[in-house]
Amino acid sequence: MDGQPASEDRSEAEDRSSHVAVGDAVKDALGSVQSVLVLGGGSDIARATVKALVADRARTVTLAARRPERLDDLALELKEAGATDVRLLTFDADDLDSHPAFVADAFAARDIDLVLLAFGVLGDADRTRVDRRATLDLLHTNVMGSVSVLMPVVERLKAQGHGTIVVLSSVAGERVRKSNFPYGASKAAVDGFCSGLADFLQGSGVHVMVVRPGFVDTKMTAGMDRKPMSTTPEKVADVIVAGLRKGSDTVWAPPPIRWVFAALRHLPRALFRRLDL
Amino acid sequence: MNSESRLLTGWGRTVPTRSDVHRPLAGDDVDAMLKEADDRGAIARGLGRGYGDVAQNAGGRVLDMTSLRRVRSIDLGAGTITVDAGFNLDALMRLIVPLGWFVAVTPGTRHVTVGGAIASDIHGKNHHRDGSFCDHVLSMELRTPAGEHLRLTADDTPDEFWATAGGLGLTGVVTEATLQLLPIETSRIRADTQRCSDLDELMTLMHEEDERYRYSVAWIDCLARGTSMGRAVLSRGEHASLDDLAVDERATALAFDPHTRLAAPPWAPPGLLNRLTVRAFNELWFRKAPRHDIGGLESISWFFHPLDSVSGWNRLYGRTGFVQYQFVVPFGQEDAVRESVRRLSEARTPSFLAVLKRFGPGHGLLSFPMAGWTLALDIPSALPGLARLLDDLDDLVVGANGRVYLAKDSRLRPELLAIMYPELDRWREIRARLDPDAVMCSDLARRLQLV
Numbered sequence: 263m264d265g266q267p268a269s270e271d272r273s274e275a276e277d278r279s280s281h282v283a284v285g286d287a288v289k290d291a292l293g294s295v296q297s298v299l300v301l302g303g304g305s306d307i308a309r310a311t312v313k314a315l316v317a318d319r320a321r322t323v324t325l326a327a328r329r330p331e332r333l334d335d336l337a338l339e340l341k342e343a344g345a346t347d348v349r350l351l352t353f354d355a356d357d358l359d360s361h362p363a364f365v366a367d368a369f370a371a372r373d374i375d376l377v378l379l380a381f382g383v384l385g386d387a388d389r390t391r392v393d394r395r396a397t398l399d400l401l402h403t404n405v406m407g408s409v410s411v412l413m414p415v416v417e418r419l420k421a422q423g424h425g426t427i428v429v430l431s432s433v434a435g436e437r438v439r440k441s442n443f444p445y446g447a448s449k450a451a452v453d454g455f456c457s458g459l460a461d462f463l464q465g466s467g468v469h470v471m472v473v474r475p476g477f478v479d480t481k482m483t484a485g486m487d488r489k490p491m492s493t494t495p496e497k498v499a500d501v502i503v504a505g506l507r508k509g510s511d512t513v514w515a516p517p518p519i520r521w522v523f524a525a526l527r528h529l530p531r532a533l534f535r536r537l538d539l
Numbered sequence: 540m541n542s543e544s545r546l547l548t549g550w551g552r553t554v555p556t557r558s559d560v561h562r563p564l565a566g567d568d569v570d571a572m573l574k575e576a577d578d579r580g581a582i583a584r585g586l587g588r589g590y591g592d593v594a595q596n597a598g599g600r601v602l603d604m605t606s607l608r609r610v611r612s613i614d615l616g617a618g619t620i621t622v623d624a625g626f627n628l629d630a631l632m633r634l635i636v637p638l639g640w641f642v643a644v645t646p647g648t649r650h651v652t653v654g655g656a657i658a659s660d661i662h663g664k665n666h667h668r669d670g671s672f673c674d675h676v677l678s679m680e681l682r683t684p685a686g687e688h689l690r691l692t693a694d695d696t697p698d699e700f701w702a703t704a705g706g707l708g709l710t711g712v713v714t715e716a717t718l719q720l721l722p723i724e725t726s727r728i729r730a731d732t733q734r735c736s737d738l739d740e741l742m743t744l745m746h747e748e749d750e751r752y753r754y755s756v757a758w759i760d761c762l763a764r765g766t767s768m769g770r771a772v773l774s775r776g777e778h779a780s781l782d783d784l785a786v787d788e789r790a791t792a793l794a795f796d797p798h799t800r801l802a803a804p805p806w807a808p809p810g811l812l813n814r815l816t817v818r819a820f821n822e823l824w825f826r827k828a829p830r831h832d833i834g835g836l837e838s839i840s841w842f843f844h845p846l847d848s849v850s851g852w853n854r855l856y857g858r859t860g861f862v863q864y865q866f867v868v869p870f871g872q873e874d875a876v877r878e879s880v881r882r883l884s885e886a887r888t889p890s891f892l893a894v895l896k897r898f899g900p901g902h903g904l905l906s907f908p909m910a911g912w913t914l915a916l917d918i919p920s921a922l923p924g925l926a927r928l929l930d931d932l933d934d935l936v937v938g939a940n941g942r943v944y945l946a947k948d949s950r951l952r953p954e955l956l957a958i959m960y961p962e963l964d965r966w967r968e969i970r971a972r973l974d975p976d977a978v979m980c981s982d983l984a985r986r987l988q989l990v
Binding site: 296319373 | 546551553554555557579591592860925926929953982985986
């Protein structure tokens with residue numbers, strides 16, 4: 263005896279299809295993650311972000327950097343804050359051929375819920391704007407390094423069926439300004455790559471969130487003139503955590519800078535090039 | 540064998556992950572599908588009414604059991620029925636109610652499978668008197684990844700039975716179950732409904748009078764503040780006897796044909812259920828309830844499953860979905876209930892489905908029910924500060940020796956698991972015996988490090 267009245271089949275099938283969600287998200291319903299891989303763990307924004315994630319409920323943290331021994335203090339701090347497993351790995355963004363093996367190692371022990379891509383160089387604008395070698399180095403690190411490590415990361419996340427990639431981009435990539443156009447161009451490339459990647463990954467369970475901070479007071483920007491609407495690494499971290507909770511695709515720090523750059527993007531070129539930005 | 544790569548979420552629509560969904564058409568398919576699972580493992584899934592990530596398995600296999608839905612045998616004298624695990628309670632009730640029988644335990648929706656009801660050891664409004672679903676499971680067939688077919692009963696195989704009952708699908712795949720049914724004379728409920736002006740009045744009333752009713756549950760207005768904090772509508776009932784019906788209704792005493800009246804739109808704005816709309820709903824719901832109405836006759840579907848009349852109601856929460864939070868604290872910890880309602884009210888939590896009821900003792904090693912007070916609520920997941928609010932409620936619940944409902948969970952801190960479920964280690968031992976290669980796995984199991 264088939265116990266299912268035929269008339270019920272349709273509504274039941276509809277009910278099932280409604281569980282197939284439209285967006286992707288992180289492992290916990292409220293955006294909390296448990297295991298984190300940080301690429302470029304030494305940056306101020308990465309430090310602030312991983313601290314915020316551990317303060318929530320991240321317990322397994324892998325910090326990867328060119329010189330991981332410099333992260334001993336951060337590792338200790340994270341353990342004191344409740345992380346049970348903190349691993350330090352050597353990661354050289356410029357050594358592209360090492361990336362597949364590095365990613366395999368980072369994912370060997372368990373699933374990773376969140377990968378934070380936080381490395382990058384600002385470059386000395388006065389040099390990069392005229393020096394071929396310096397400009398290529400900057401693009402190599404920021405663009406080739408990011409793409410090269412992201413591709414195997416994406417493969418791993420797709421295989422595990424879930425995960426979030428958080429990419430530190432910059433408002434500098436929204437419209438490239440003359441002040442440091444090689445850096446701006448590198449961020450524009452990464453931002454564009456990741457935005458397209460995010461859409462390509464719809465339906466895979468993997469979510470990509472692009473973070474566009476404005477001017478952040480960090481060791482990278484030390485000595486530079488502070489800009490209006492400048493922010494701090496801690497505030498960028500808060501924006502990231504809030505974006506994870508909401509499942510955002512793109513977040514800005516501070517949030518209102520989004521509208522400033524929306525306007526700048528449409529400014530006529532003749533006017534834009536005269537701005538001292 | 541057919542399989543399809545799909546994003547799955549629970550009923551709360553919060554955590555989509557990708558699984559390979561396989562659909563067994565016979566019990567033997569289950570054996571093969573478990574055998575061929577890779578290191579990402581497998582989990583069975585029914586109709587997806589679990590709110591969180593209990594029936595999804597990122598990167599691994601999900602066995603959609605809903606095609607296994609035959610009635611194997613029925614004994615109308617003894618009131619027992621043997622069905623496939625993918626058979627659902629809606630179909631079951633449509634079959635047995637006209638024959639004068641009812642399920643011993645029904646949750647708030649009929650759209651759950653028997654297998655899902657066992658894996659979550661679900662409860663209904665009669666837990667204080669009748670226990671949970673698995674208390675009425677006479678036997679079940681469990682297929683393990685090792686290829687065993689086990690016939691489990693509470694008497695002969697108590698370890699395996701009570702590890703599987705409420706075991707979140709992690710001991711194997713239940714393919715068949717024999718249920719003890721409850722005799723009824725009519726398909727109506729004789730209901731007493733009354734308003735309570737605050738939480739203390741409600742809890743006193745429930746404490747003093749619950750035992751006189753088979754079914755009892757209270758709806759609480761979590762947005763009410765000040766002196767009316769915790770105002771509620773208490774609804775209690777019994778199966779109506781033939782004598783309760785008017786003479787001309789007795790010919791159709793066992794009629795049962797519930798319909799879906801409305802369908803939620805396929806898309807709703809994320810902020811639709813906010814403090815204003817929920818407050819308006821709650822005000823209306825409270826005011827529309829009679830001050831005190833005794834013995835009114837209600838249909839089974841209206842009394843037990845009012846939300847089933849709106850298909851896809853979960854979509855009303857919009858893209859970001861919602862979480863369901865349910866805890867239980869033992870009797871004597873009434874202050875924890877009061878404190879939780881106070882916090883929810885103070886945080887102005889827009890929950891239009893907050894439900895309080897009293898439990899009797901529970902039996903499954905990971906089953907949720909234990910003697911005490913249980914509060915359940917739906918909350919939009921986008922509510923600012925929600926993660927912290929619920930983490931703090933967890934601490935309150937643990938401090939009161941209580942626990943949260945794992946089958947509904949989507950955000951618990953793993954370190955609280957062993958405190959909330961003291962039988963966890965014993966459950967793990969039995970589970971390891973049934974599934975030594977740890978094939979059975981789910982997102983919930985990974986997130987809470989259950990296995």
